Amino acid sequence: MRTGRAFDIRGGFRRVLLALFALAASAALFATATTPARAATGTATATATATQAAYLADRLRTNPVHVTDQLPREVPQSTTPAFAEVAERTGVPTYVLVIPGPSATEPGLLSAVHKRLGRDGLYVLIDESHVVDAAAHGVDVPADDAWTVALYEVPYDAGPLRRFETFVEVIAQGDAKAAARAEAARAKYDDGEEPAALYIGPSDRADQSTLTGVLLTGVPLLILVLVPYVRRWWHRLPRAAGTTGAAWRKEVRASRALRWIVPALAVASAAAIAVTASVVFDQTRSSWSPPPRAIDLNARLDRVAEGLAQDAVYQDPESPRVLSAGQLDRLHDRIGQFTRSEGGGPVFVSLVPQLTEDESEGDEEAFAAAVHDKLGEDGVYVVADPVYGSIDVFNHGLRLDSMDLLLDLPESIAEGDEEADDHRLGERLDALMTVLDKAPRTDEPDSAGDPYPVTDPVTEDDLPPLFGGDFGSGLVVGVLAAGLFFGLVAGVLGIVRRVLGGRAQTAGKG
Numbered sequence: 077m078r079t080g081r082a083f084d085i086r087g088g089f090r091r092v093l094l095a096l097f098a099l100a101a102s103a104a105l106f107a108t109a110t111t112p113a114r115a116a117t118g119t120a121t122a123t124a125t126a127t128q129a130a131y132l133a134d135r136l137r138t139n140p141v142h143v144t145d146q147l148p149r150e151v152p153q154s155t156t157p158a159f160a161e162v163a164e165r166t167g168v169p170t171y172v173l174v175i176p177g178p179s180a181t182e183p184g185l186l187s188a189v190h191k192r193l194g195r196d197g198l199y200v201l202i203d204e205s206h207v208v209d210a211a212a213h214g215v216d217v218p219a220d221d222a223w224t225v226a227l228y229e230v231p232y233d234a235g236p237l238r239r240f241e242t243f244v245e246v247i248a249q250g251d252a253k254a255a256a257r258a259e260a261a262r263a264k265y266d267d268g269e270e271p272a273a274l275y276i277g278p279s280d281r282a283d284q285s286t287l288t289g290v291l292l293t294g295v296p297l298l299i300l301v302l303v304p305y306v307r308r309w310w311h312r313l314p315r316a317a318g319t320t321g322a323a324w325r326k327e328v329r330a331s332r333a334l335r336w337i338v339p340a341l342a343v344a345s346a347a348a349i350a351v352t353a354s355v356v357f358d359q360t361r362s363s364w365s366p367p368p369r370a371i372d373l374n375a376r377l378d379r380v381a382e383g384l385a386q387d388a389v390y391q392d393p394e395s396p397r398v399l400s401a402g403q404l405d406r407l408h409d410r411i412g413q414f415t416r417s418e419g420g421g422p423v424f425v426s427l428v429p430q431l432t433e434d435e436s437e438g439d440e441e442a443f444a445a446a447v448h449d450k451l452g453e454d455g456v457y458v459v460a461d462p463v464y465g466s467i468d469v470f471n472h473g474l475r476l477d478s479m480d481l482l483l484d485l486p487e488s489i490a491e492g493d494e495e496a497d498d499h500r501l502g503e504r505l506d507a508l509m510t511v512l513d514k515a516p517r518t519d520e521p522d523s524a525g526d527p528y529p530v531t532d533p534v535t536e537d538d539l540p541p542l543f544g545g546d547f548g549s550g551l552v553v554g555v556l557a558a559g560l561f562f563g564l565v566a567g568v569l570g571i572v573r574r575v576l577g578g579r580a581q582t583a584g585k586g
Contacts, residue, residue, distance in 0.1 A: 126188060126192075127393070127396070127397045128179070128182065128185070128188075128393070128394065128395065128396050128397070129185060129188035129189045129191075129192050130192050131393035131394065132173055132175070132185075132189050132192075132394070133189045133192035133193040134192075135173075136171045136173070136189065136193055137193060139156070139160075140160070140163065140169070140170065140171050140172065141156055141159045141160040141163055141171075141172040141174075142156075142172070142173050142174065142175075143155060143156045143159060143174040144174055144175045144176060144394060145372070145375035145376040145379065146175070146176050146376055146392075146394065146428075146429065146431060146433075146434050147174075147176060147204050147431065147433040147434065148368040148372040148373050148375070148376075148433070148434065148435050148533065149365065149368060149432075149433045149434065149435070149437070149533045149536065150204045150205075150235075150363075150365050150433040151174055151204055151235075151236060151237075151365065151433075152365070152366060152368040152369065152372035153371075153372050153375055154366070154368070154369055154371070154372055155237060155366065158237055159172055159174065159202075159237065159240065160172075162237070162240055162241050162244050163200075163240075163244065165244050165245075165247075165248055166198055166217065166244050166247045166248065167247075167248060168197055168198050168215040168217055169195065169196065169197030169198070169215070170197055170198045170199075170200065171189075171190075171193070171195070171197055171198070171199050171200070172200045172202065172240075173186075173189070173199075173200070173201050173202065174202045174203070174236065175201070175202075175203065175394050176203060176204065176394070176395075176429055176431055176433070176463075177203035177204055177205075177206075177208070178395075178429060178431070178463040178464070179392075179394050179395045179396070179429060179463065180201055180203050180208045180209075182396055185201065185209070186199040186201055186209055186210075186211040187211060187213075190211070190213045196213050196214025196215060197212075197213060197214065197215055198210065198211075198212050198213075198215055198217055198219060198247070199211045199212075199213065200240070200243070202236045202239075202240060203236065204236060204433050205232070205235065205236055205239075206226075206227070206236065206239060207223055207226045207227070207236070207239055207240060207243050209223075210222065210223050210243070216251075217247050218246065218247065218249075218250070218251050218254035218255065218258075219247070220258075221246060221251075221254035221255050221257070221258035222243045222244075222246035222247045222254060222258075223243065224258040224261060224262065225242060225243070225246045225254070225257050225258050225261050226239045226240070226242045226243040226246070227261075228261035228262065228264070228265040228266075229242060229261050229265075229271065230242050230271065231270070231271040231272060231273050231274050232270060232271075232273065233273050233274055233275050233363070233364070234274055234364060235363070235364030235365060237364065238364060246258075274364070275359065275361070275362050275363060275364070276359050276362060276539070277362050278362065278539065278540060281357075281359070281362075281539045281540050281542070281545070282540070282545055282546045283546075284353070284357040284542060285540070285542055285543070285544065285545050285546040285547040285550060286546045286547070286549060286550040286553070287353075287550065288349070288350075288353040288357070288542060288543070288547060288550060289546070289547045289548065289549065289550020289551040289552075289553065289554055290550045290551075290553050290554040290557060291349045291353075291554065292346055292349050292350060292353075292550075292551065292554060293550075293551045293552075293554030293555050293558065294553075294554035294555070294557045294558040294561075295345050295346070295349060295554075295558075296342035296343070296345050296346045297342075297554070297555060297558035297559075298558050298561060298562065299338060299341050299342040299345060300338060300339065300342050301558070301562055302561075302562055302565060303338050303341075304338060305562070305565075305566065305569075306565075306569070309569050309573060350543075353542060354542065357542050359539055360538065360539055361537045361538060361539060362537050362538075362539055363537040365537060367533075367534045367535070367537070368435075368533050368534065372435075373435040373533060374435070376428075376434065376435060377435060377443075377446050377447060377450050378450060380426055380428060380447055380450075381447055381450035381451045384424045384426065384447065384451055385451060388408065388411050388422065388423060388424055388425060389404060389407055389408065389411070389425045389427070390424075390425065390426050390427065390428070391427040391462070392427055392428045392429060392462060395427075395428075395429055395462045395463060396462065397462075398427065398462045398497075398498040398499065398501045398502070399427070399498075399501065399502050399505075400502060403502030403503075403505075403506070404502075406502075406506060407425070407502070407505055407506065407509070410506065410509035410513075411423045411425075411509065413513070414509060414512055414513060417513065418517070419474070419475045419476070419517030420474070420512070420513075421454065421455050421456070421473075421474040422453060422454070422455030422456070423455055423456045423458060423509075423512070424447070424451070424453075424455055424456070424457050424458065425458040425460060425505065426443075426444075426447060426457070426458065426459050426460065427460045427461075427462045427501070428443075428459070428460075428461070428462070429461055429462060429463045429464075430443065430459065430461050430464070430466070435533065436530060437530040437531055437533075439527060439528070439530055440459040440461075440466070440468040440470075441468070441470060441482075441524065441527035441528070442527040442528070442529075442530050443459055444457040444459050444468070444470040444472075444524075444527075445470070445472075445524075445526070445527050448470075448472045454472050454473025454474060454521070455472060455473065455474060456469060456470070456471050456472075456474060456476070456481075456512060457469075457470045457471075457472060458470075458505070458508065460501055460505060461492070462498075462499075462501065464492055464499075465491070465492015465493060465494070465499025465500075465501060466490065466491065466492055467485070467489055467490055467492075467501070467504060467505070467508060468482075468485075468490070469481045469482065469485055469508065469512075470482065470524040471522055471523060471524055472523050472524060473521045473522075473523055474521060474522070475517045475518045475519070475520065475521055475522065476512075476515050476516075476517065476518060476522060477515065477516065477518060477522060478522045478523055478524045478525070479524075480515070481512075481515070481524075482524055485508075485511070486507075486511070488504070488507070489504050489507050489508050489511065492504075
């Protein structure tokens with residue numbers, strides 16, 4: 077029995093050891109399998125950030141203030157001297173990057189840029205509306221407190237230049253004052269309260285125009301009709317109360333002077349309202365942003381077109397790279413095969429963010445058409461957004477069905493994968509090339525046609541004139557309002573006169 081029991085125990089013990097060994101081996105195998113995948117993802121992200129940082133550092137090496145060419149509707153490149161002038165007030169070497177918000181979200185971007193540039197100083201990252209981040213390297217400045225004050229104290233619509241001015245103002249105050257100001261800003265605005273907006277929008281201007289029109293007709297009309305009516309009403313009251321005929325005639329003579337005074341008063345009120353409205357409602361623009369110049373609006377288009385003239389795939393250097401070296405090589409191979417195929421031709425891929433603040437107002441079709449005009453070469457123009465992951469395809473001059481590519485592109489290709497940092501753009505662009513290879517050819521070259529016109533970037537922030545738009549409808553409403561108010565006053569005064577008249581009769585009988 078002991079021998080058998082000992083055998084069972086030893087056998088069971090061996091089985092336990094084997095099970096533990098197998099479990100450990102499985103865990104090791106899993107770790108070995110997953111660690112490279114995670115490492116690969118981390119390496120890809122680090123490489124993407126490093127490439128972006130290297131480009132931005134190169135820009136700062138040329139000029140300590142870099143303003144992107146991708147936000148001409150909000151922050152034109154022509155504002156670079158204004159940002160540079162403000163940066164000089166910090167008292168320390170200051171490096172400023174103004175890039176699109178979606179491209180400024182990579183963690184550690186400023187540190188990576190500093191490492192690449194190799195110069196100590198204050199590094200500031202700004203997007204189309206805010207100071208996104210600030211980091212002091214080798215200098216002692218209250219960067220965090222300045223960022224806090226710029227975030228809380230400045231109205232949301234003030235624009236990045238105004239916010240940067242406040243940031244620099246706090247930097248110049250020193251550590252103690254900056255800390256106190258930041259604490260006061262947090263205490264005042266932490267509950268959700270915000271500073272009053274600086275600008276109005278088109279709907280606000282419409283309300284101003286309507287109000288001006290109402291007052292401009294309503295007030296003079298009330299003066300013209302209400303003053304004489306009230307005078308006549310008043311004159312009748314003394315007679316009902318026993319006023320003498322001599323006094324009545326004196327009142328009548330006095331009232332004749334009003335025949336000239338009332339019209340003059342009405343005209344004066346209209347002039348005063350018009351002048352006052354022009355002074356009070358003096359806003360002319362709905363944004364801080366200065367109107368972009370032609371060079372601002374063409375800068376990015378020229379850059380992309382020049383890049384595509386050298387390489388069929390252009391990756392925006394201000395944005396994190398989303399294509400690995402292997403994916404890029406394969407895409408070049410696929411493009412070359414399609415170019416040489418029957419009915420095929422050149423394919424130009426632009427990996428560039430599409431933003432409402434850019435020259436094309438975020439319209440991919442308008443962007444592709446503009447790049448095609450700049451490059452001057454027919455082909456398939458692919459717009460792939462490295463930030464949001466969308467892919468749009470536009471045919472210009474090849475024997476392909478343009479509308480089919482534009483409207484019937486599979487959703488798996490057109491829409492980005494939000495769960496992947498790179499939106500799987502490499503795989504989806506490869507699938508797009510398969511679609512192009514299999515696409516039926518047309519007898520004649522086809523094109524996507526002219527895109528819908530985008531909003532004029534020079535005038536889009538201009539407010540409508542005060543005496544235009546809804547001003548005319550306000551004039552009509554003013555007439556109606558004056559008539560309604562006059563009727564109300566006349567009714568009340570009629571009731572009062574009857575009441576006073578009844579009392580007078582009662583007093584006379586007594």
